[in-house]
Amino acid sequence: MRHLRLVLAIAREGDVTRAARLLHRSQSAVSHQLIDLEKELKTRLFDRIGKKMAPTRSGAMMIAAAQRMLSDLSDLETSLAATRTDARVKLRITTSCFTSYNWLPAALTQFGDKYPNVELDLVLEATRRAIPALAADEVDIAIVTEPPRDDTWEKQEIVKSEFVTIVGPGHPVAGRAKRNALHWGALHDCELLVYEISDEDLERLEKAVRESWRADNGRTLAAPLKVR
Numbered sequence: 001m002r003h004l005r006l007v008l009a010i011a012r013e014g015d016v017t018r019a020a021r022l023l024h025r026s027q028s029a030v031s032h033q034l035i036d037l038e039k040e041l042k043t044r045l046f047d048r049i050g051k052k053m054a055p056t057r058s059g060a061m062m063i064a065a066a067q068r069m070l071s072d073l074s075d076l077e078t079s080l081a082a083t084r085t086d087a088r089v090k091l092r093i094t095t096s097c098f099t100s101y102n103w104l105p106a107a108l109t110q111f112g113d114k115y116p117n118v119e120l121d122l123v124l125e126a127t128r129r130a131i132p133a134l135a136a137d138e139v140d141i142a143i144v145t146e147p148p149r150d151d152t153w154e155k156q157e158i159v160k161s162e163f164v165t166i167v168g169p170g171h172p173v174a175g176r177a178k179r180n181a182l183h184w185g186a187l188h189d190c191e192l193l194v195y196e197i198s199d200e201d202l203e204r205l206e207k208a209v210r211e212s213w214r215a216d217n218g219r220t221l222a223a224p225l226k227v228r
Contacts, residue, residue, distance in 0.1 A: 001073070003037050004066035005137070006030065007045060011063045012135050014052045022136050070137070090119045094126035094133055095143040103159065104143070146201060185212030191226040202227065 009019035010030075020030040038045055045059035055063055081089060093108075095101055108120055126133035130142040134153070147155050165182050167173045176186035188209055206225045213221040 001070070003033075004062075004070055006033055006037070007059065007062050008066050008070070009136065010034065010046060010053050011055055011059070014054075016053060022132050024136075074137070088117055088119045090121055091141065092121045092123050092139040093141045093143065094123040094130050094139045096127060096130045096145060101143065183212045183216055184208040185210075185214070185216045185221075188213045188221050188225070189223065191228065194227060 005023065006019070009022045010016060013019045013022060016030050016034070017027045020027040023030060034045070041058070043058040044056050045062060046053040046055055048054075078089060095104065108122070112118070112120055123133065123139050126139055126142075130139070130144050131148060133139045134142045143158070147153070165173065165177075165187075173182070173186055173190060176182065192205075194205070205227065209225055210221045
């Protein structure tokens with residue numbers, strides 16, 4: 001299992017150092033473990049191409065097998081636990097930006113009442129690394145505002161949030177609303193305070209403000225957007 005998790009971590013991160021952080025081990029320990037494994041198997045599992053660790057043909061075979069075997073083992077453990085008369089199945093959950101999830105405590109309480117044999121474990125220490133924790137099998141479910149865009153994970157939208165702007169009546173933005181709606185371009189000269197978001201989402205935010213401003217004013221916004 002240790003070898004299988006090692007190979008999966010390197011494959012997912014593409015880098016031994018990041019894989020070591022994912023596995024909560026030192027970079028040196030992970031490197032030596034990979035070398036020992038390749039010696040034992042008498043084949044290379046990864047080639048370094050530039051700065052990225054790319055799986056060889058043997059490595060790809062082991063990665064595919066590791067995904068199946070670890071999944072089957074997890075299912076087996078769950079099934080065996082369910083055969084006990086006192087069985088309680090643990091469901092490990094983590095969230096990102098949990099301060100915005102004011103609906104979550106009530107949802108967890110209702111879930112616990114409906115499924116008393118499920119022991120809910122909210123893993124707070126994985127809050128800032130929800131997806132890596134999911135990849136390392138430290139949690140079973142990650143509730144995030146920015147899910148991965150690939151097909152590695154099963155994703156389900158559970159809630160949509162509405163952006164609401166609250167300003168004083170004398171604030172310049174107050175006079176820019178049309179029919180109780182505010183276009184992104186109306187915030188062009190404001191300083192926006194946001195949660196920690198990815199660079200890609202920051203680019204999407206800036207693009208939304210600039211395109212909205214151009215549509216409303218017929219000219220390009222020259223000043224940079226203030227975001228922190």
